[in-house]
Amino acid sequence: MRTVVHLSDLHFGRVDAAVLAPLRSAIEKLKPDVVVVSGDLTQRARSAQFRAARDFLDTLPTPQIVVPGNHDIPFYDVVRRFFAPLVRFRRYISDDPMPEFRDDEVAIIGVNTARSLTFKGGRINSDQVKAVAQRFEGLPERITRIVVTHHPFDVPKDGDQDDVLGRAPMAMAEFARAEVDVFLSGHLHHSNISTTAHRYHIGGFAALVVQAGTATSTRERGELNAFNVLRIGERDLQVQTWRWEPAPALFAQEAETSFRYVRGEGWQGS
Secondary structure (H helix, E strand, O other): OEEEEEEOOOOEOOEOHHHHHHHHHHHHHHOOOEEEEEOOOEOOOOHHHHHHHHHHHOOOOOOEEEEOOHHHOOOOOHHHHHHOOOHHHHHHOOOOOOOEEEOOOEEEEEOOOOOOOOOOOOEOOHHHHHHHHHHHOOOOOOOEEEEEOOOOOOOOOOOOHHHOOEOHHHHHHHHHHOOOOEEEEOOOOOOEEEEHHHOOOOOOOOOEEEEOOOOOEOOOOOOOOEEEEEEEOOOEEEEEEEEEEOOOOEEEEEEEEEEEEEOOOEEEEO
């Protein structure tokens, strides 16, 4: 059994300072095997915001898989946006374009979907997709394969369809062949769990699509701060949503959804 803590949309520069210590405490008690952060570490990609994000990450357990989001590309600095969009992310957070964690139970790969030409949306390209598939190739069947992006492969039924990751159908066809099990993302500031079967209709393939709310930002969009915890067994998986409770000033588990893997069908609710 592996425990993965999934944070997203920290937005340093617009952080609720009151949640930082309780969030850190909750994560420490969970004793995760890996911490995943699916983008938007900053509000406006400024150096001071990246330094604050780096300082916070340094207080959390390791190893960590961290990918950038669209807010981690400068918005107003046009020269840096188009000629060195991730220079500060790489300086302060990670210079690995495709971070990876692997052990004998899980394999996790992060992919950058932030682009200079889009101010909100994201995109994945064929080279990234092929690189992920190659890294998963030959892994034992028992290993759970996880892809981390900032922009989501699906949105809730009432969500904005423009928020779906650009070139997602191309990517999903390849990821189905690579037998990816889970997609972790953020961007929406809304906790959500679905399966790829709802949107992509690939025979025998149903991977989990798990979105995290914002863990620390004041930009809550109608949902209190939250993060996810994944408990991953060989053929079973639980996704927990941990929600901020202002009155006792702590994060507590709000919900848990369980899935089991059915050969030839994919992940099914149990």
